Every structure is written in structure tokens, then in C-alpha cells.
Amino acid sequence: MKRRTFLQKIGSILAVLGVTETEWLSLGNRYYQALAQPSPRKLALLIGINQYPKIPALSGCLTDVELQRELLIHRFGFQGSDILTLTEEQASREFIEAAFWDHLGKQAKPGDLVIFHFSGYGSRVKLETSPDTIQNALVPANVSCEPQNDKIVKYILEETLLLLLRSLPTDRVTAVLDTSYYAPSTVLGLKSRALQESVGAKLAAEELDFLKQLKTQNLPSTPVVLAATSNPKQSAREGLFSGFSAGLFTYALTQYLWEFTPATTIQVAFSHLENSLYKLGSKQQAALLSSEKNQHVTSLLSADVESLSPKKREALNSSSTLQEKGAGVLGFPDDLKNQLLPDGIIGAQGAVSAVEEDGKTVHLWLAGLPSQVLLYYGVNSRLTLATGEELILRSRTGLTAKAQISKIDNTTPLQVGQLVQEAVRVLPRNINLTIALDTGLERIERVDATSAFAAFSRVSTVVAGEKPADYLFAKLREISSRYGLFSLGGELIPNTTGEVGEAVKLTVQRLAPKLSTLLAAKLWRLTENQGSSCLALKATLEIISDISPRVVMQCETVRTFKTETSIKKSVQTRLIASLPPIVPIGSRMQYRVENQSDRPVYLILLGLNNNHTAIAFYPWETPQEPNTADTEPLLKQVVIAPSETLTLPQSNTTSEWVIPGPAFFYEQQLIVSTAPFSETLAALNTAKYSTAEQGPIAPLLNPLEVAQALLQDLHNASALKTEINGTAADSYILDVNNWASLSFGFQVV
Known part of the structure; x- marks a missing residue:
């Protein structure tokens, strides 16, 4: 105009x-x-x-x-x-x-x-x-x-x-x-x-x-x-x-x-x-x-994934479909x-927003922390500046925090706008699962629900919309005489509904195993640090086919890129076409994990399947004497040597990972550490599994115990816990130099 x-x-x-x-x-x-x-x-x-x-x-x-x-x-x-x-x-x-x-x-x-x-x-x-x-x-x-x-x-x-x-x-x-x-x-x-x-x-x-x-x-x-x-x-x-x-x-x-x-x-x-x-x-x-250039992509993105035909789903998953149309990676x-972004910029968890007159106290903007981590980001967490100074967190309110420089003899003046990167994450040990009670419940229903949830030691309730929560307890819209557990967006969690006409307390009591699973998932999500980990790790989720594996999703730590060439090479291999990544029921899956660091790392994999049931990767150890009767199966540490690549589960007929129904979201947390997962494997070993359940990725029977053991193992791997006085007893102290946690999620259709 x-x-x-x-x-x-x-x-x-x-x-x-x-x-x-x-x-x-x-x-x-x-x-x-x-x-x-x-x-x-x-x-x-x-x-x-x-x-x-x-x-x-x-x-x-x-x-x-x-x-x-x-x-x-x-x-x-x-x-x-x-x-x-x-x-x-x-x-x-x-x-x-x-x-x-x-x-x-x-x-x-x-x-x-x-x-x-x-x-x-x-x-x-x-x-x-x-x-x-x-x-x-x-x-x-x-x-x-x-x-x-x-x-x-x-x-x-x-x-x-x-x-x-x-x-x-x-x-x-x-x-x-x-x-x-x-x-x-x-x-x-x-x-x-x-x-x-x-x-x-x-x-x-x-x-x-x-x-x-x-x-x-x-x-x-x-x-x-x-x-x-x-x-x-x-x-x-x-x-x-x-x-x-x-x-x-x-x-x-x-x-x-x-x-x-x-x-x-x-x-x-x-x-x-x-x-x-x-x-x-x-x-x-x-x-x-x-x-106009991306009209084809727009039409696919605007479609309801669950309503697409298998052929169209495959088209949505095909990298070549997008590139043949000239749309570029992901249609952009x-x-x-x-x-x-300007060239050479580094990833960060926030920035210095103000410097107090003493020159040692700064105000921080921490919008780069994952949302689930921000809520529990504790006092004494540490962040570093590009110039090398370390900041110790003293208080936090919402997205803003106050921190002090750790060395009082430092002469480098602090500046507004300096980026900060996470160094040490301090998390409280007493984390609860918070259930929001829908405002559509009658007063007596909320009273009964509050009382019923109070019977669980690590579950608390709030009124929906008043405080942050993890899930929502509400009536089913189709049948108002039934109650269920929902995501905050209103999606019913599988296997959480009560019977028609059932009392609130009975429905809540039925939720006991599910609540334990959801709390466990909340805990292992708190380990996510793809943007701040200093361990060089790259993991690719693939669908195995007779011709060649097809990449579904790829994650890697981002603070470990060394050159612009390696960055560009990484992008060229990361052609994720579907939004979100889509995996058909019956697909054979595997992870390809590359340890790009100079240290051996140990690996664990936990998650929620499409039934919202806890699962884990079990590294079963082959018995030395396979013909011995009543040989109890054992779990072994999974170690990846420096510059080595591990495929899990191994691509053979005896250890396949096949995606079952129903159609729902699937999420997994792949975690590596420089120290063995001793307590995590001990917790995994305490559960009794039948021979039929000894697959590579199988149900996790004691998810909360395993999640707590995982956090303790990562805490034990940190060499800084003795330096933070009064914190180690009631907190987990996690050093970004010693662990990496990558989150994978895909839609099963």
C-alpha cells in the first residue's frame, strides 16, 4: 500500500x-x-x-x-x-x-x-x-x-x-x-x-x-x-x-x-x-x-491428526513430502x-535484568527454565555468566529471582543483559502431586474430594484456577454422575473414571496407583536439562523398517556444540516432518544414543506409555548358567563409552520394542549420568516380574520408588553437595556437568 x-x-x-x-x-x-x-x-x-x-x-x-x-x-x-x-x-x-x-x-x-x-x-x-x-x-x-x-x-x-x-x-x-x-x-x-x-x-x-x-x-x-x-x-x-x-x-x-x-x-x-x-x-x-509458499504444509498442519487416513498420516510423517514442495525443513x-538469532549466540536460562548498588547482587529473568522446573527451582541453585562468574540464587518470585555473585573479590562489573546459564539445580525433596478440584463440583463434592485426597501422603488439593496444579478432578461432561481425573486442558486420563453414581471418595480411592505413577512422572520430568547440560549427548528415536530406520524425533544437548559446522550438520540430520511426531500402532521402535563426551556415561529410560502406565527400559543380564533352575534375573548398568553409540533395545527378534494401542500420547525421559544408577537399579530389582514381562521396555511396577532413587543417584553424582551447607539434607543437588536428561514425546495413532 x-x-x-x-x-x-x-x-x-x-x-x-x-x-x-x-x-x-x-x-x-x-x-x-x-x-x-x-x-x-x-x-x-x-x-x-x-x-x-x-x-x-x-x-x-x-x-x-x-x-x-x-x-x-x-x-x-x-x-x-x-x-x-x-x-x-x-x-x-x-x-x-x-x-x-x-x-x-x-x-x-x-x-x-x-x-x-x-x-x-x-x-x-x-x-x-x-x-x-x-x-x-x-x-x-x-x-x-x-x-x-x-x-x-x-x-x-x-x-x-x-x-x-x-x-x-x-x-x-x-x-x-x-x-x-x-x-x-x-x-x-x-x-x-x-x-x-x-x-x-x-x-x-x-x-x-x-x-x-x-x-x-x-x-x-x-x-x-x-x-x-x-x-x-x-x-x-x-x-x-x-x-x-x-x-x-x-x-x-x-x-x-x-x-x-x-x-x-x-x-x-x-x-x-x-x-x-x-x-x-x-x-x-x-x-x-x-x-503461499507453504500452502501444502498449512493444509496438513491444520488437519486433525486423528482423523487422517493412514496414507495421509504417512505423508505427514514423510520428510521428502515437505522438501519436494520446497517448504524447507518442517515447512519453514x-x-x-x-x-x-544472531550468529554465535549461546543458549541460556535467563538474563541479568538489574544490578543493585553494591555491584554484587543482581536481579534475574529466568524464562529459559522449563516450566515444570521453575516452580521448584530452589535457593542455592547456581548459574554462571559467560565471563565465568557464578551466581547463587537467594530468592525467586515467579519468573524473577535475586542472586549474589559467589566471589566477593571479583572485580569484573556485572552488566544488565548478561545471559546466565544453569550450573547447579537445587530441588526440594518433599514435592507433592497437586490436584485441582474443578469449580463445577458442588461444595459437598469438593469437601469429600479434599478429604479423600488428603489420605494420600504426597498429594495435595487446590481450587482450580487459584494455584498451580498438575491435574484436574472433575465430573465427566457426558455423564455428570461419574468423576474422573483430567489433564489441565480437560483431557480424560485413561483408566481414571469411577462408576456411574459412585461416591467421590470411592472414585478417589481407586486412583491410588495412578496418583503414584503421575507423581513419579512429575519427579523424573524435573530432571529435564537438554538446554543446560554440559554432557555432550545426542539421541535419536527411530521406527525400524526393513529398508532403513525412519527418524521420529531427535534430541541433543545444546551447550556442547563446538563449531558452526557441527551445528549445521546436526540440522541436516534432524528432519522431523510431523507435528507432532506420529507413530502408528504396531511400529517397531529403537533409540540410538551417541555419547559425544570424553567420559563414559550410564543410562536409564523411564516414561509413560499411551495407557498412562509407567514403563522403563530393563537392561536384563544374561545368566552365566542359563540351564540353572530358578535363576533370578538381574539388571546391569548400561554404560556408553566416550565417542560410542548404543542402540536400545538391540535390533533382534528377542528384544523388540513394539508400540501397542490405544491411540494416545507417549512420553519418555532418557537420562544419562557420569555415575552409575546404583539406587535406581536396586529399586528396579525389588519389583517381582514374571518371565513374560522381562522385555526390554516393560511396565514399571514401583514408579515412585524408582523416581526417588533416580533423583538420589543424580544427587550422589554431584561433587558440590558438600559445599552447599544446610541444603543437602532436604534437597536434591544436581550438577549440569554430570547429567543430561532428554524428553521424547510422540502421538500414537
């Missing part, structure tokens, strides 16, 4: 507001400073809306803006003056469109990088020009034109936004939309960012006029748009974390971008995000929303990986 046309449009918007263009520019100075920057520049417009008139408030949109802003400044090298944020009542339709032109359109030049982010409600609206067509739209702060007339809405059509993005004079445009458009009649669990369509609502005439003008322009650029959901009926959810709320998609995305290196950031982000979102309690799947443009 020509500058004059844009100015005319902005002038009409400002006239409606009763503001002259000069006054608007003056007003804009209160939001940002337009500074001359060397080309290329990095510009961002971030929008977050929690409070809407006459609409239930959201909780995490302002945090999303903060997450993105801190990420762009400290991780991507943006200048704070080049980031404009519009929040709450500032984020009206008129101000959003005006700010888009004034901050982005007037300043961006060819080659500049532009980021647009929106967190808030989305909805659907019919167009008067085409009554049978329902379009997706973003809901600004001023929802309706007039308080007395809520049928004329000031939504921003998704089509309008895409055309605005295409109007910018640079090809380096990325938009992140943490919203959704289809609001189900009932929402169980996490709050949804989709507003119910208003019957008879009409779009404001000026929005239609603006769209009409945009359609007449030649807009050649193709933006990349990352959406929080891939299916129209999925809801973008927001969760309650450790002292703050945030959009699940924004939090998972920004946390991933903090930790991971340039070459691996975008290509594998969606597969990683799928795993992270599932752990946060939601099945929403991120998607590449629009790009080939140069997208270079758009965000």
Missing part, C-alpha cells in the same frame, strides 16, 4: 478519535522512542489484552507481552526503543492499526526484521458482504463501536492482519498469534482464548473499508505467521504457573527460544513445543498459519532460521 493511502487511512482513524496526526505522533512518544538505528533494524509490536468490557477477563496476556519483550531484548538483540507494546485499553482497533503503520510501516526498510505478537481473545464474525462466510478475527480492547450497540463489532479480521503484514517493505516478517477462534460451549480446565461468536454481530464499516483498500494493493512479501493452534476447533489455552499466568503457546515458545541454538531453533520448534504443551496439560498444536522458509 502506498504511503499516501496509508496516511489517509490513519488520518481517518485519528479523526474518529478526535486527534490530529501531530498529536498522535506526540502521543506515540509516550509509548516508544523512534531512534535511528543502523540497518538492518529489528522492530516489534507486541499486543496483550486481559481486560475486556462485558467479557470475562483473561489472565496471562500481559505476561505474554513481557515474555516476548524480554526475549527480544536479551536473546535477540532488539533495542528496547524499537519495541512498542500496546496493552489493555491502549490496544483498541484504531490504535493497533495506527501503531502498525506508525511503528512498523513507516520505519521498516528492506532487510529489517519485524516481529508482531498478539495475545488476547479471538472470535468469528460474519461479513455483510458475504453472509454465508464466517471469518476469524482478533478481538481488540474496544470490542464494540458503542456501549449500547454490541452488534457492531470492531474486530480486526485475520485477513486484514495478514495483508498488513504483507504490506511491510521487508520479507523478514514474523507474527505470533496466541489466540484461537472457535469457542466450545463448555470449557473444562485451563482458560480458553476464544470468544463465543455473537449471533447477528456485524463488522464495523471502517474495518471492511480498510480491508477493501488493502485488497487493491500489490503486496508481494510473504510473512511467517505462527499460530497457537492448528485446528479450528482447538483452543489456545493459558495456564497458571509459579506466581504468574501466561499463554501456554507463548511460554513454551519463548522458553524454547531462550535455551536453543540458532540452527535448531525454528526447524524443530513445533515438535518440541508439542511435547512441552502436552506437559503443560494441553493438546493444542502450534501451526504455520499462512504462507529455508532462511527463517537466520531471521531471529
Whole structure:
């Protein structure tokens, strides 16, 4: 769109507001400073809306803006003056469109990088020009034109936004939309960012006029748009974390971008995000929303995976399908990986946000820690700066923390913006499983549930939405006289429902084995440190075929990359096509684990199968005298020598790992340590297994005991526990130099 046309449009918007263009520019100075920057520049417009008139408030949109802003400044090298944020009542339709032109359109030049982010409600609206067509739209702060007339809405059509993005004079445009458009009649669990369509609502005439003008322009650029959901009926959810709320998609995305290196950031982000979102309690799947070059990929990503035919599922899993269409790895443009991160940037768990006057105490922003770890990240945890100084954590509230430099004689001044990397993780030993009681339960039902759950020693309850929780106890929507355990996103956990008409206490009592399993899984998830481990490890999950193995997912520690060449080589082998990774029932699977360090490492594998039952890899030792009667099976330590590769289970007919039904999510934690897993194997050996169960990956009968033994083994491997006085007795102390824990997740179909 020509500058004059844009100015005319902005002038009409400002006239409606009763503001002259000069006054608007003056007003804009209160939001940002337009500074001359060397080309290329990095510009961002971030929008977050929690409070809407006459609409239930959201909780995490302002945090999303903060997450993105801190990420762009400290991780991507943006200048704070080049980031404009519009929040709450500032984020009206008129101000959003005006700010888009004034901050982005007037300043961006060819080659500049532009980021647009929106967190808030989305909805659907019919167009008067085409009554049978329902379009997706973003809901600004001023929802309706007039308080007395809520049928004329000031939504921003998704089509309008895409055309605005295409109007910018640079090809380096990325938009992140943490919203959704289809609001189900009932929402169980996490709050949804989709507003119910208003019957008879009409779009404001000026929005239609603006769209009409945009359609007449030649807009050649193709933006990349990352959406929080891939299916129209999925809801973008927001969760309650450790002292703050945030959009699940924004939090998972920004946390991933903090930790991971340039070459691996975008290509594998969606597969990683799928795993992270599932752990946060939601099945929403991120998607590449629009790009003419990636139209084929968009259609696949927007499909409901479970409804695809086997042939289409195979197409979704095929790396060549994407590359034959010219979509690049994972359907992204080939140069997208270079758009965000500068060369040579390191992964981090956060950054220094402020330095106190004494020069020894700093405030930290810790958005790079995995969400499940952040909640329990304890005092005396240690982080290091690139300059070598070590910081000791003294307190933490939400995403912010206060730390002190460990050596008081250090003369290197601390600086705001310095990245911090995890060195020592301190976790409490008394971690409970937290169950949220759905607000849809009657008061007496909540009382009974609270009493019943209190009978379990390591289970606590909260009211849903008031404090962070792991799972949700609620009524089944189809049969209100049955109770069950759900993910925070409202998905029923297999084998957790009571009988019809059964009392709350009886249903809860039935959950005893499942609660123990879920707590165990929570504990071993706390070991995840792919972004911070200093052990060089690479693991590939493969489907075995008669021709050649097909890669499903690949993980590797990211602080151990040594050269740019090795990074690029890693990316070339990491062609994960499906989002999320999909494994058909009956597939034969194996892991290929490469120890790229200079030390031997020991290995253990734990997880939840698609029945939500605990499983483990059992390294059975062959008896010396196989003909001896009543020979008790033994487990041996799995050791991988330096620069060696181990395949597990071994590819032979006697130790196959075959994926059974049903269709559900499957997750595993692959953990290595520089010290033997002595207590873990001892705990595994205490369970009584029948001969039929002595497969390579089999049910874990005592998951909680094994998980506790695992943490103790990692604690024992740390040489620092004696240096942290008063902490070792009630905490686990884990040194990133001595362990690596990689998370794998895939959908069974």
C-alpha cells in the first residue's frame, strides 16, 4: 500500500478519535522512542489484552507481552526503543492499526526484521458482504463501536492482519498469534482464548473499508505467521504457573527460544513445543498459519491428526513430502532460521535484568527454565555468566529471582543483559502431586474430594484456577454422575473414571496407583536439562523398517556444540516432518544414543506409555548358567563409552520394542549420568516380574520408588553437595556437568 493511502487511512482513524496526526505522533512518544538505528533494524509490536468490557477477563496476556519483550531484548538483540507494546485499553482497533503503520510501516526498510505478537481473545464474525462466510478475527480492547450497540463489532479480521503484514517493505516478517477462534460451549480446565461468536454481530464499516483498500494493493512479501493452534476447533489455552499466568503457546515458545541454538531453533520448534504443551496439560498444536509458499504444509498442519487416513498420516510423517514442495525443513522458509538469532549466540536460562548498588547482587529473568522446573527451582541453585562468574540464587518470585555473585573479590562489573546459564539445580525433596478440584463440583463434592485426597501422603488439593496444579478432578461432561481425573486442558486420563453414581471418595480411592505413577512422572520430568547440560549427548528415536530406520524425533544437548559446522550438520540430520511426531500402532521402535563426551556415561529410560502406565527400559543380564533352575534375573548398568553409540533395545527378534494401542500420547525421559544408577537399579530389582514381562521396555511396577532413587543417584553424582551447607539434607543437588536428561514425546495413532 502506498504511503499516501496509508496516511489517509490513519488520518481517518485519528479523526474518529478526535486527534490530529501531530498529536498522535506526540502521543506515540509516550509509548516508544523512534531512534535511528543502523540497518538492518529489528522492530516489534507486541499486543496483550486481559481486560475486556462485558467479557470475562483473561489472565496471562500481559505476561505474554513481557515474555516476548524480554526475549527480544536479551536473546535477540532488539533495542528496547524499537519495541512498542500496546496493552489493555491502549490496544483498541484504531490504535493497533495506527501503531502498525506508525511503528512498523513507516520505519521498516528492506532487510529489517519485524516481529508482531498478539495475545488476547479471538472470535468469528460474519461479513455483510458475504453472509454465508464466517471469518476469524482478533478481538481488540474496544470490542464494540458503542456501549449500547454490541452488534457492531470492531474486530480486526485475520485477513486484514495478514495483508498488513504483507504490506511491510521487508520479507523478514514474523507474527505470533496466541489466540484461537472457535469457542466450545463448555470449557473444562485451563482458560480458553476464544470468544463465543455473537449471533447477528456485524463488522464495523471502517474495518471492511480498510480491508477493501488493502485488497487493491500489490503486496508481494510473504510473512511467517505462527499460530497457537492448528485446528479450528482447538483452543489456545493459558495456564497458571509459579506466581504468574501466561499463554501456554507463548511460554513454551519463548522458553524454547531462550535455551536453543540458532540452527535448531525454528526447524524443530513445533515438535518440541508439542511435547512441552502436552506437559503443560494441553493438546493444542502450534501451526504455520499462512504462507503461499507453504500452502501444502498449512493444509496438513491444520488437519486433525486423528482423523487422517493412514496414507495421509504417512505423508505427514514423510520428510521428502515437505522438501519436494520446497517448504524447507518442517515447512519453514529455508532462511527463517537466520531471521531471529544472531550468529554465535549461546543458549541460556535467563538474563541479568538489574544490578543493585553494591555491584554484587543482581536481579534475574529466568524464562529459559522449563516450566515444570521453575516452580521448584530452589535457593542455592547456581548459574554462571559467560565471563565465568557464578551466581547463587537467594530468592525467586515467579519468573524473577535475586542472586549474589559467589566471589566477593571479583572485580569484573556485572552488566544488565548478561545471559546466565544453569550450573547447579537445587530441588526440594518433599514435592507433592497437586490436584485441582474443578469449580463445577458442588461444595459437598469438593469437601469429600479434599478429604479423600488428603489420605494420600504426597498429594495435595487446590481450587482450580487459584494455584498451580498438575491435574484436574472433575465430573465427566457426558455423564455428570461419574468423576474422573483430567489433564489441565480437560483431557480424560485413561483408566481414571469411577462408576456411574459412585461416591467421590470411592472414585478417589481407586486412583491410588495412578496418583503414584503421575507423581513419579512429575519427579523424573524435573530432571529435564537438554538446554543446560554440559554432557555432550545426542539421541535419536527411530521406527525400524526393513529398508532403513525412519527418524521420529531427535534430541541433543545444546551447550556442547563446538563449531558452526557441527551445528549445521546436526540440522541436516534432524528432519522431523510431523507435528507432532506420529507413530502408528504396531511400529517397531529403537533409540540410538551417541555419547559425544570424553567420559563414559550410564543410562536409564523411564516414561509413560499411551495407557498412562509407567514403563522403563530393563537392561536384563544374561545368566552365566542359563540351564540353572530358578535363576533370578538381574539388571546391569548400561554404560556408553566416550565417542560410542548404543542402540536400545538391540535390533533382534528377542528384544523388540513394539508400540501397542490405544491411540494416545507417549512420553519418555532418557537420562544419562557420569555415575552409575546404583539406587535406581536396586529399586528396579525389588519389583517381582514374571518371565513374560522381562522385555526390554516393560511396565514399571514401583514408579515412585524408582523416581526417588533416580533423583538420589543424580544427587550422589554431584561433587558440590558438600559445599552447599544446610541444603543437602532436604534437597536434591544436581550438577549440569554430570547429567543430561532428554524428553521424547510422540502421538500414537
